[in-house]
Amino acid sequence: SQQGEEDPQALSIQEGENATMNCSYKTSINNLQWYRQNSGRGLVHLILIRSNEREKHSGRLRVTLDTSKKSSSLLITASRAADTASYFCATSSGTYKYIFGTGTRLKVLA
Amino acid sequence: KAGVTQTPRYLIKTRGQQVTLSCSPISGHRSVSWYQQTPGQGLQFLFEYFSETQRNKGNFPGRFSGRQFSNSRSEMNVSTLELGDSALYLCASSPDRGYSYEQYFGPGTRLTVT
Numbered sequence: 323s324q325q326g327e328e329d330p331q332a333l334s335i336q337e338g339e340n341a342t343m344n345c346s347y348k349t350s351i352n353n354l355q356w357y358r359q360n361s362g363r364g365l366v367h368l369i370l371i372r373s374n375e376r377e378k379h380s381g382r383l384r385v386t387l388d389t390s391k392k393s394s395s396l397l398i399t400a401s402r403a404a405d406t407a408s409y410f411c412a413t414s415s416g417t418y419k420y421i422f423g424t425g426t427r428l429k430v431l432a
Numbered sequence: 433k434a435g436v437t438q439t440p441r442y443l444i445k446t447r448g449q450q451v452t453l454s455c456s457p458i459s460g461h462r463s464v465s466w467y468q469q470t471p472g473q474g475l476q477f478l479f480e481y482f483s484e485t486q487r488n489k490g491n492f493p494g495r496f497s498g499r500q501f502s503n504s505r506s507e508m509n510v511s512t513l514e515l516g517d518s519a520l521y522l523c524a525s526s527p528d529r530g531y532s533y534e535q536y537f538g539p540g541t542r543l544t545v546t
Contacts (some may be wrong), residue, residue, distance in 0.1 A: 355535075357537075363539055364436070364522060364538050364540055365522065365537040366537070367535060367536065370533075370534055386537075404443075416484070416488040417488055418463070418488045419465075419480060419488040419490070420465070420500075420535065422474060422475035423474070424474050
């Protein structure tokens with residue numbers, strides 16, 4: 323079964339708006355990562371947050387992690403058409419194995 | 433540095449055949465992971481190799497196997513192909529700085545089983 327479940331499954335917003343997607347997981351983790359995938363291609367790493375961190379920023383991306391709720395959120399500010407993609411969270415429990423969530427399909431309308 | 437490369441990019445096979453997919457990691461990366469991506473099951477972890485040793489594997493039948501060579505290049509093999517094996521197979525490499533490391537993905541091999 324999937325460790326991570328993203329919510330919502332699909333999201334459609336206007337260019338310039340913010341997009342927020344959430345990830346919930348089931349077991350304790352060592353770190354959590356977010357990836358982007360453009361239409362059937364390979365995944366691109368966006369950001370990594372360790373279990374002892376609560377928030378990280380990278381450009382227009384902001385990630386939060388709440389280990390007590392076993393959840394993380396990814397915020398993309400001032401979205402652009404080029405942000406249209408699927409976004410996945412991936413968790414590691416320290417076993418050289420990453421478990422990916424089901425993904426959120428984001429569509430940014432120009 | 434060149435990115436992760438996977439060959440072939442597309443493959444069509446018949447049920448019962450076997451297939452070998454290849455992955456060349458980023459230079460200097462010693463960890464290689466394989467994933468299967470399907471619309472119904474999402475991204476599923478197959479196995480991970482480091483210095484020619486399999487360190488972890490996912491819940492896939494024994495028909496799925498892999499190996500890693502001394503130059504860190506990796507191959508995965510699927511024997512006795514089934515229709516359900518049709519998927520995008522993704523390879524990812526990492527520098528392996530312990531457990532907290534980002535993975536760099538290749539473009540994938542699209543396998544279609546007919």
